[in-house]
Amino acid sequence: MNRKILITAITVVLAVFIVATLSGFVGKPGAGTQNIPSGDAQTPAVEELEGTIRISGAFAMYPMMLIWSEEYRTLHPKVKFDISAGGAGKGMADTLGGLVDIGMVSRAITPAEEEKGAYWIAVTKDAVVPTVNSNNPALAQLKKSGLTRDEFEQIYITGTIRTWGQATGETSNNDKINVYTRSDAAGAPETWAKYLGNYTQEELKGVGVNGDPGLAEAVRQDKLGIGYNNVNFAYNLNSRKPVEGIEIIPLDLNENGKIDPEENFYGTLDEIVEAIGNDKFPSPPARDLNLVTKGKPTGIEEDFIKWILTDGQKFIPESGYIVLPQDKINEGIEKVDSSA
Amino acid sequence: MNIRRLKDSISSRLMLAATAFACLLFFFMLVGLYYRASPILSTEPIFDLLFSKEWSPNAGKFGFFPFIMGTLWVTGLAIVIAVPISLLSSIYLSEYADSSLRAAANPLIDLLAGIPSVVYGLWGVIAVVPFIRNIFAPALGVETIGGYSILAGGIVLSIMVFPIIISITSEVMRSVSQDLREVSLSVGATKWQTIKHVVLRKAKPGIFAAIILGFSRAFGETMAVLMVVGNVYRVPSSIFDPAYPLPALIANTFGEMMSIPLYDSAIMLAALLLLIVVMIFNILARMVLIKIEKGVI
Numbered sequence: 001m002n003r004k005i006l007i008t009a010i011t012v013v014l015a016v017f018i019v020a021t022l023s024g025f026v027g028k029p030g031a032g033t034q035n036i037p038s039g040d041a042q043t044p045a046v047e048e049l050e051g052t053i054r055i056s057g058a059f060a061m062y063p064m065m066l067i068w069s070e071e072y073r074t075l076h077p078k079v080k081f082d083i084s085a086g087g088a089g090k091g092m093a094d095t096l097g098g099l100v101d102i103g104m105v106s107r108a109i110t111p112a113e114e115e116k117g118a119y120w121i122a123v124t125k126d127a128v129v130p131t132v133n134s135n136n137p138a139l140a141q142l143k144k145s146g147l148t149r150d151e152f153e154q155i156y157i158t159g160t161i162r163t164w165g166q167a168t169g170e171t172s173n174n175d176k177i178n179v180y181t182r183s184d185a186a187g188a189p190e191t192w193a194k195y196l197g198n199y200t201q202e203e204l205k206g207v208g209v210n211g212d213p214g215l216a217e218a219v220r221q222d223k224l225g226i227g228y229n230n231v232n233f234a235y236n237l238n239s240r241k242p243v244e245g246i247e248i249i250p251l252d253l254n255e256n257g258k259i260d261p262e263e264n265f266y267g268t269l270d271e272i273v274e275a276i277g278n279d280k281f282p283s284p285p286a287r288d289l290n291l292v293t294k295g296k297p298t299g300i301e302e303d304f305i306k307w308i309l310t311d312g313q314k315f316i317p318e319s320g321y322i323v324l325p326q327d328k329i330n331e332g333i334e335k336v337d338s339s340a
Numbered sequence: 341m342n343i344r345r346l347k348d349s350i351s352s353r354l355m356l357a358a359t360a361f362a363c364l365l366f367f368f369m370l371v372g373l374y375y376r377a378s379p380i381l382s383t384e385p386i387f388d389l390l391f392s393k394e395w396s397p398n399a400g401k402f403g404f405f406p407f408i409m410g411t412l413w414v415t416g417l418a419i420v421i422a423v424p425i426s427l428l429s430s431i432y433l434s435e436y437a438d439s440s441l442r443a444a445a446n447p448l449i450d451l452l453a454g455i456p457s458v459v460y461g462l463w464g465v466i467a468v469v470p471f472i473r474n475i476f477a478p479a480l481g482v483e484t485i486g487g488y489s490i491l492a493g494g495i496v497l498s499i500m501v502f503p504i505i506i507s508i509t510s511e512v513m514r515s516v517s518q519d520l521r522e523v524s525l526s527v528g529a530t531k532w533q534t535i536k537h538v539v540l541r542k543a544k545p546g547i548f549a550a551i552i553l554g555f556s557r558a559f560g561e562t563m564a565v566l567m568v569v570g571n572v573y574r575v576p577s578s579i580f581d582p583a584y585p586l587p588a589l590i591a592n593t594f595g596e597m598m599s600i601p602l603y604d605s606a607i608m609l610a611a612l613l614l615l616i617v618v619m620i621f622n623i624l625a626r627m628v629l630i631k632i633e634k635g636v637i
Binding site for chain 2: 089090093112176178179180183184185200202203206207208209210214217218221222224225
């Protein structure tokens, strides 16, 4: 009898606990971080900033974020960073769930996400480029003629182009195209699908591989493979050339069946960055990269984001990203400053 | 009441509470997942959800059949690969190997059990997937999409369950009384006959339990499998096809769920399904185990 009462009591307590956890599934905002009053970004901070900023999300932004965090730490040594990459989807879910303070999201933010409290600020820009193995049998032809948006659509969405011969027009080539895509919810596939004609990630055909590095590796290992990567995973930051084993498929933008000199800017990271910067490379697959917080950022997060939008901008070009137009940056600074 | 007895009574109640909590966890999960999955269950009959093949959340179509089949294929293949290999090696380790070899092998096998899932996944990507693409599939004359397939998932998964099955099975076999072996040997049976007719028969329930334990873990091994299995929304028809097991679906799409209506509910349903699949597997296994213990099988 005694035991029965005890068990019932425990059950009731636990049930309340579980229901409480469930109903608060999206969690408490930014719990666990110190709320340090931030100094004004323009004037040097009077109070020494300290605390930990937890960041997760898009692979596309990960290399840039590492540089920003290191530079920021030289100014504020007491601020610690905890940065991980797991795809834009994870960044969004982690931020709204209160697991991290800042999410990196490499795609547009949906109204549904804004409704749940996602507060976003565009900080830089990059692009997604189609990739192919450097031993691909049709490589020479691909480099010469490129592929049109329509041809990519037939490879990735409708599946009507199945061989490399069909893609390049050399009918003698019957090598099958092994199509690769991302399996995890991410910005790169969303952007790529949008470029192919307002599709979504679910509609991309092909074998799903986890993460940006995984997709690069799959194409690097499969000479009949086709994939796509964020610029910073398709190019090597040190050599400024495409990652060894991978080539970029040029986009035939004017659809004249050949890559004209003004369409040819894939040789080095700097060339493609310049092409994205002056809009020779279309958008999408170029896209803004956003930082997301749950509600308006405060404390050290606010200071960090503001620093990224001001002093932090000077580290962008050398890292292989593109600086946003000044009015867009001003818009971002206003968004951080506004007392919404 | 003296303090000694009070302590005793408090500690026993605490332990009872802890036990009750552990036992009830399963039901809390079931209820919690059902609660979160109920929106999608109220829009469509469960039968349609389970057996529809179309998955396109943006169009509001949630068909779980490819994922359920993907889970069953990968786990089934892993069982086929893992059970014979781990049984033979545990027979060798407990019956034939001398103690120095056993002392060397056991820590290595235990080590295998502690390796994180994602390491197995990476190894699968750099070793198993290319092996299937470059050697295995061409040798059999079948086509794969770059080697990402159920076979790759099954191989990686089977290696992950080896250590659990091997260590428990050899433990069980070593616990079989030495007297039984001696009796069998004394009537002229060979070593193998003794193992087959005496040791294995005696150890059968324990071995079966070890296999169940191994595969209860295998059902949910997400990272390693999703890295090599190909993640394509399609009902597989051979082990060289890519598949999309339920745990991979949950891990991959968890991030996108808030922007599409009913998506989060569908993912919760996927988790609920996985829980139920594992539960059914365990109940069946338990029934077989009871039969074995009664000596029916």
